[in-house]
Amino acid sequence: MDLDALRHGNFSKFGEAVTDWEQMTKKLADLKKDAEENLKAKADKARWAGVNAVVSREFIAKTAAEFADAHTQADSIAKILGDTHNELSQFQKQLNDVIRRAAEQHLTVVDTGGGAFTVAGNARPDWASDPSGKTGVTDQKVVDAFCKEIQAILAKATQSDNTAAQALRLIVDQTEYGFSDASYADRDGAAQAVAAADKLAKMAKKPVDMSLDDIAAFNRTMAKYHDDPLFAEQFAEGLGGKGTLQFWTEMAQAHAGAKGSERDAMKELQKNLGLTLATATFSDSDGMRSWKQDLIAERNTNFRPTGWPNPIGALGSQVISSLMQQGQFDTEFLDDYRGKLFKADKAAGDSGTHDLWVKGYDALDLDFGDDNGRDPLKGLFDGLSHNPEAAEHAFEDKSDLDHMLGTTRYTDRGESLGRALESAVTGVAAGDSSTAAPPHSAAQAEIMADIMQAVAQPGAGSDLPSKGLGESFGNMAASYMPEMSQALAGSNSGSTFLTDSEAPNAFQGDRVPAVVRFLSATSADPAGRAGIVYGESIYTSGLIESHLSDPSLFDGPREQVLGNIGRNAGVIEGIVGHSVADGEVKDIVSGERDYNDALKQKGDFAKTWAAIGFTGLKVPEHLGGELMGSVVGGFGGAVAGAAIDRLIEGQQMEGSKDAGLYATAKDLYAMRDSVSQQTQWSTEDALARHHVNLPKDGTDDIIRNAVNEGWDASSQRLSDSKERP
Numbered sequence: 001m002d003l004d005a006l007r008h009g010n011f012s013k014f015g016e017a018v019t020d021w022e023q024m025t026k027k028l029a030d031l032k033k034d035a036e037e038n039l040k041a042k043a044d045k046a047r048w049a050g051v052n053a054v055v056s057r058e059f060i061a062k063t064a065a066e067f068a069d070a071h072t073q074a075d076s077i078a079k080i081l082g083d084t085h086n087e088l089s090q091f092q093k094q095l096n097d098v099i100r101r102a103a104e105q106h107l108t109v110v111d112t113g114g115g116a117f118t119v120a121g122n123a124r125p126d127w128a129s130d131p132s133g134k135t136g137v138t139d140q141k142v143v144d145a146f147c148k149e150i151q152a153i154l155a156k157a158t159q160s161d162n163t164a165a166q167a168l169r170l171i172v173d174q175t176e177y178g179f180s181d182a183s184y185a186d187r188d189g190a191a192q193a194v195a196a197a198d199k200l201a202k203m204a205k206k207p208v209d210m211s212l213d214d215i216a217a218f219n220r221t222m223a224k225y226h227d228d229p230l231f232a233e234q235f236a237e238g239l240g241g242k243g244t245l246q247f248w249t250e251m252a253q254a255h256a257g258a259k260g261s262e263r264d265a266m267k268e269l270q271k272n273l274g275l276t277l278a279t280a281t282f283s284d285s286d287g288m289r290s291w292k293q294d295l296i297a298e299r300n301t302n303f304r305p306t307g308w309p310n311p312i313g314a315l316g317s318q319v320i321s322s323l324m325q326q327g328q329f330d331t332e333f334l335d336d337y338r339g340k341l342f343k344a345d346k347a348a349g350d351s352g353t354h355d356l357w358v359k360g361y362d363a364l365d366l367d368f369g370d371d372n373g374r375d376p377l378k379g380l381f382d383g384l385s386h387n388p389e390a391a392e393h394a395f396e397d398k399s400d401l402d403h404m405l406g407t408t409r410y411t412d413r414g415e416s417l418g419r420a421l422e423s424a425v426t427g428v429a430a431g432d433s434s435t436a437a438p439p440h441s442a443a444q445a446e447i448m449a450d451i452m453q454a455v456a457q458p459g460a461g462s463d464l465p466s467k468g469l470g471e472s473f474g475n476m477a478a479s480y481m482p483e484m485s486q487a488l489a490g491s492n493s494g495s496t497f498l499t500d501s502e503a504p505n506a507f508q509g510d511r512v513p514a515v516v517r518f519l520s521a522t523s524a525d526p527a528g529r530a531g532i533v534y535g536e537s538i539y540t541s542g543l544i545e546s547h548l549s550d551p552s553l554f555d556g557p558r559e560q561v562l563g564n565i566g567r568n569a570g571v572i573e574g575i576v577g578h579s580v581a582d583g584e585v586k587d588i589v590s591g592e593r594d595y596n597d598a599l600k601q602k603g604d605f606a607k608t609w610a611a612i613g614f615t616g617l618k619v620p621e622h623l624g625g626e627l628m629g630s631v632v633g634g635f636g637g638a639v640a641g642a643a644i645d646r647l648i649e650g651q652q653m654e655g656s657k658d659a660g661l662y663a664t665a666k667d668l669y670a671m672r673d674s675v676s677q678q679t680q681w682s683t684e685d686a687l688a689r690h691h692v693n694l695p696k697d698g699t700d701d702i703i704r705n706a707v708n709e710g711w712d713a714s715s716q717r718l719s720d721s722k723e724r725p
Contacts, residue, residue: 001158003111003150006092007099014085021078028074077168080190084164091157095150102146109150117154119146163191170194170230170285193231196221201238207250208306215265222272226327232279237287241294245303245319248273252314252322252366252373253305266368271326278327278386292333295320299340299376305364314364314373317341318357321379322366328429329383334390341380342400350406353377377404381416384423386431391424396443398450405454405464414468421451422472426479433608437479445506448480449514452507456517458722465525471598473522474531478609480507481539484519485568487512488717495554496564498546513721519572520579520718530598532576534606534647540569541643541682542610548683549690562683562699563706569679570672570710571717577671578715582724603648610640639685643678676707 099109106122121143167190200221203210210218225231239247248270255266281292299320304313320337348356358374366373373379384391395401408414419430425448427438440448455461455473465473477484482499487507489497494504507515522528547553547561554561680703687694718724 001154001161002113002115003095003109003117003154006088006095006154006157007111009088009092011085011089011092014081014088018078018082018085021074021081025074025078076190080164080167084160087160088157091153091160095153095157098146098149098153105142107143107146109146115154117150119143119150159191163194166194167191167230170233190230193225193228194234196225197231197234198238201235204235204239204247205243207247208254210251212262212265215269219265219268219272222276223268226272226275227279229279229283232276233283233285233288235276236280236291241291242298242301244277244291244295245298245301245316248319248323248366249303249314249364250305252364252368253308255368256365258368263368270323270368274323274325275327277323278329278383281330281333292330292336296333296337296340299337310363312360312363314366315357315361315376317376318361318364318366318373321376321383322373324379324383325367325369326386328386329390331387331390331393334380334383334387335393338380338384338390338394341376342394342404345377345407346400346403350403351410353407353411375411375413377407377411378413378416381413381420382430385416385419386423386429388423388427388429391420392427392441392444392447395421395424395447395450401447401450402454405451405461405469408464408467408469412468414464415472418469418472421447421469422475425451425476433605439500439502440480440483442503442506445480445483445501445503448476448483449506449511451476452514452518453511455521456514456721462517462521462524465522465528470522470525471527471531473518474525474528474535477519477522477528477532478535478538478606481535481572483507484515484572485539487515488571489564489568493564496543496547496561497568498543498553516575516717516721519575520722523576523579524583526594527598527602529576529580529595530602531606533573533599534602534644535609536569536572537643537647537678537682538606538610538640540565540679541640541685544679544682545639545686545689548686548692548694558694559698559702562702566676566679566703566706567710567713569675570707570712571714572710573675574672574711574714575718577668577711578718580671581668582718599647603644606644606647607641610644638689639682642685643682646678646681672708672711675711676704679703679707 102109102119107119108122110118110120112118170190200218203214203218236244251266251269255262258266280288295316298316301316302311302313303316303319304310344356345353353375357376362372362374364373371378384394395404404417408417423430425440425444427440427444428435451473455464482497483501483504483506485497486493486499486504491505491508519532522532543565544562547565548558551558680700683699683703684696686692687696687699
């Protein structure tokens, strides 16, 4: 910064701009609040149908999000401008103070242009006749001191100005259209993030020089900044697409076989690097668009570490995917990358994936976790599992879905594929227990129907749950318990089996046998069976509480709706129970142990279903079709939570039977009685919670008879849907 620019700068206009931005931020805060609490809230409560269900709801949600991002961006800009204005004003004051003190010592400070200046002594007429012999030459040390002080002020002012400009440009360039969600409290915060990224990018260009201490420092910085948009973009651009892939290739080889603390450090580095790159992909700046294009373009490049004796190292796609296990990558980036990988994988056929990805490319271990990173589809599926929108896009094409399911018989990608499918059909990212599950869209329900149809194929699909997909299938069944219940109950059953789905009838008609076969096949997996049992228990208990607390939901006697719910519980769990019995499990003790362990392990996860999985059920259309925000997940969650606790604790059954809920698979009728008991308990909880006066013995009898009826009917449904022993 030139001396005169700081010395004579009129910062009053700058201050007015700061005030304008601050006022704009306040106005945007009001618009953001109105968009969230009025526009989006009403859209969430509306009963959408047809094109509106897909287009309008999504448009309104994105519009509300844009208002939020606009507020965030304006707030960051206002704070950076305000911080910079205050700093430059202080530096101006400091500079003028130095110039004043220099003048008192007869020194003149002059701007010579181009950022340069001089400090020189004044010639005084009285010095010539001064008897002391002064020559008019000022002490050079004084001049140098003033020069040093002025230079320091100008340097700090330049840094403040430049870093503010850089941060503002980066924020604005984050998105090609719309607004960035990058949030900063001041200029220093943004400048520090950018500086940290520059430092790490320089280190990453020479990975062989990085000691374990360097890696530890690298990890600490990345752990602090991996969610920071400016840091992530600056780091990724600093390395470039090819440089990013080469960096991880070098690190994987340099620390091959790492154990103990070294292995832990590398696992942490893989995690932090993946999270950072995921954040970076959301930037739409010119530099990041090029980075993303380069990364995908390098997918078939053979990357070899420095000094690597083998002519074959690792494919770019293997390197990319090994860094996708953590974090949410941008949807457009995942769409582009997934399209290329799916095309190549399909061309190899279901059984050709090993030869395509692993054969010849098995020398480098790119994963410091439990995998080796050689199958790039596994990492891609992990990336999709953290982005429900991209996951949904990935499996909309039935041929893609069928191929990927088919490959699980020849690979070990089943678990990662299952998590991606779960994300696609539920709209909830893997491991996310804080986001409310959105209503199932028609597209999601169609993918779920395709999955069930694939599993239902005689002799071809029933083994899929055993290929690592069983647990995810159970979770998916739990999420789709409303639609499945309506399918099993038949048409016009929506007044009993409430749902917020945009396609409540998606599984009815000729798709009902696939529902039965899917539940049956998934029951063979202990974790899958546990998911179905939890899903049924949560949905049943939530429905019971909803109907008992609000009799207007069902236009008929309460006893009738309780019977409908109990019968459905008997049908669903009867399918599970009979399927387990049909399996003729040889090691019954081991089978029971695995199942009981799965019940306990899934318990805490199942509680998120009670909180978010079945929220926002709709009132039947004849009652106005409005959303019931308080149903299941609101006050309904209390009864569902109690049902979960009973399953986790294995609470003892009443009467003479000394057995916990679902404690044994040896006795088919013990399982039936568990369903009946759990349903009766949930009914009692709801009656007590809402002070509903219904006779205990009478309601217990209704539930018991209905469950038994549904249980008996389930056997015939299985026989109608599949060949049984």
